[in-house]
Amino acid sequence: MTMDLNTIWFGLVGILLTGYAVLDGFDLGTGTLLLFTKDDHERRIFLNAIGPIWNGNEVWLVTGGGALFAAFPNVYASVFSGFYDAFILLLFALIFRAVGIEFRSRHPSPRWRRTWDVAFAVSSFVSALLIGVAMGNLLRGIPLSATQEYQGDFLTLLNPYSLLVGLTSVSLMTMHANLYLILKTEGELQKKLERWARRTVPAYLGCFALLNAVTLASERHLQDRVYDRRWLLAVLCVASVAVTFNILREVRRNCPGRAFISSCLSIITMMTLFAATMYPQLVMSYPNLQHSLDIYNGASTDKSLRFMFVVALLGVPLVLVYTISIYYMFRGKVTLTEESY
């Protein structure tokens, strides 16, 4: 691994997408959790826990997309045109989520609310699943031509391995949302959510273990890759499991803040594990491995990368300041007011 501009940009795009996974992770997961309660008051508390911030969270995805376009235009082009149907479905689900949360409380009728809640939940679930499926395919490999054009169709993407990654992504985000909601609620509801955590955390751990086992037992090229960097991956894997177990411990000790931070770390280690397995590839080509897109043949010129690096160096601290201030301002438990959803 050499520390050139391409590697730095691999890291920067990774940071943006990890930021997206950590932040939008809990609001996608909140969507799934919404279906576990039937009580309108509880649902409102769930939605208002993400109310002031979901909009800002989606900005991470949009910026991640922009950064991918700027730094690795070939990857941006191959992936999004190749995954056309899946991606349109994801965009559709993301728009629907926004519609659902914005409009559900503008009308007091229970039927109206239930409809939008289900719309919100289903589209959140589909978004989380599709994001995972996309990651699974990038890792396992998709058929690419010599000009890096995708050769498969929508069904090629829905292979068992990628669906398993999708399921892992759903369970991870659901767990993450569970911890976030514990942090934002109090009293009976908080107790209830703590009980849920005893299910959602092991569910994720189960998916994670299964995914690792399947990765080791699956395609040859993945085995070789994992074997090459086995120590790094093993350390990351152990770290990921350790922080996830720590969530349960913190919940038992009644430290919701630490539990949530452990959950964030769980996502961060998971994303790092993914990145460490991928590097320096960005899109694996399978079966023709030599057509893979990596951080060099998919990238913009050095001049462009350098310019954008300066832009990011000045901009990212600002982004962090905004994000942290907003979360600081809206710290504490959810209270429903007139402005609430």
Next chain:
Amino acid sequence: MNVETLSRIQFALTASFHFVFPPMTIGLGVFLVVLQTLRVVTRKPLYVELARFWTKVFGLIFAIGVATGIPMEFQFGTNWASYARFVGDIFGSPLAIEGIYAFFMESGFLALLLFGWNRIGPKWHLFSTCMVALGAHFSAIWILVANSWMQTPAGFHLARQVKVTADGTQYPVATDLGTQAFTLTEVALPRDYVVQPADLGQVRAVIDNFTEAILNPSTLDRLFHTILACWITGAFVVIAISAWWLRRRRHVEAAQISLRIALTMALISSVLQMLSGDSTARGVARFQPTKLAAMEGLERTRTEAPLGLVGWVSWRRDSAGQITGLESKTVGVPALLSILVSGDFLHPATAAQTEVKGLLDLPSTQLLRARHPQATEAELNQLRPKYWPNSPILFQTYHLMIALGMVLLGLAVLGCWGLWTGQLWQVDRPVVRYFLAALMLSPFLAHVATQAGWFTAELGRQPWAVFEVLKTSEATSAVVRAPQVLRSIILFTLIYLLLSALFITMLTKMVRQGPQPLVLNESLPERWQPLSHRAGHPGEI
């Protein structure tokens, strides 16, 4: 229909629908800054109520703007993959910068605005409003930079990607070398190189100079033109809602305050827009003469070219149905186009002698020859119409924009006159009632004008995606098929219909309810209470 046409329809659909919302938030942002400043200065509770109301409206529009904006960020990849590969080195940067510098700022501070009435004090609220408005404008800047680069590309060169093997042989980038090791390099092409259809997938635009690319010849003109259009649209949204209140004699005081601010804003922006429009058109004449000729329906190069007002432009076709020229039946001001293009208003007689190129001479023979090296002179003239934008439509969209701009300017002038003489408040007079009804329709006119302007800009660039560099037909995704695009168009249409229906019902409900007094929140320290509820300001509640 082929993939290119469908993808263009989809882009036009998603971009047009998206662009219903940002102009309103950009304009409303400026209006809110004024309102919040007045709130801090005067400390009147009515301003708090008004600011709260307009912030809610802003929030609703912004949410739909974000939702419809997500597809815009990714469509260059889904539908225009060849374009994305070709221009990624330059075009991706403004999009990324928009995300980092504009979106985070806008969405973050908007959360404070919307949900912070009981959490932050008035000065912080004013600051947040300024940041939201600034964020909205930043976003406009970077999108206009990106789009203007497509109109008047600058600061780049073209380069051919090749694979070089260990023995130094160069292969085209698409060659499958099997397991043989190679390195990827780029060979710069000469400055005047014109992309051939065969270059697709091997040649891309490479950045030379970011300042030149960002401040390309059309960026500033088009930026001011668009931002002023946004201010006008936002102002007329406020005007229409306030006029409705006034006409129904509801929330009269709130309506009067809103109208005072918004009508002044509309008048200033409309006047400035005349200057900006003039400057923009002069830029088009200089850098995209083909577009100007098509907009005015000008077939032959001439001096004393007239400025069209209304009329009908149609294609002239030969017996085989091929386009050979234009037939224009238009009414216009003689020689005014020549004068405007020269920009020399002090010497109209000499300015009228300025030559304006007609479509029969455009694009230049030099460009055509470079793209079709084998063609004869006669064949080039036959090929020329394939490089013309759709003049019959452009003439209409362009002149519709101008006409509506004039109508809006007239409404703003009349409205301000009504303000100054106080006649606007005499709502019992039939004249005033008709005028208020006209004001209620004004945002639709503003939206149609804005959309017509964008259609003129984008259709006028055709058949190019990047003007005189990359054709739109060469920009589509290689692997996407027509039925896929058709499906996504249907999906987008459905969800946009749903969004519109909901948006209209929700906005109507909000407007009917009008500004509401703020409820006291006991749990807050006194200095965080809204001003109207603070001790020490007797008589304000």
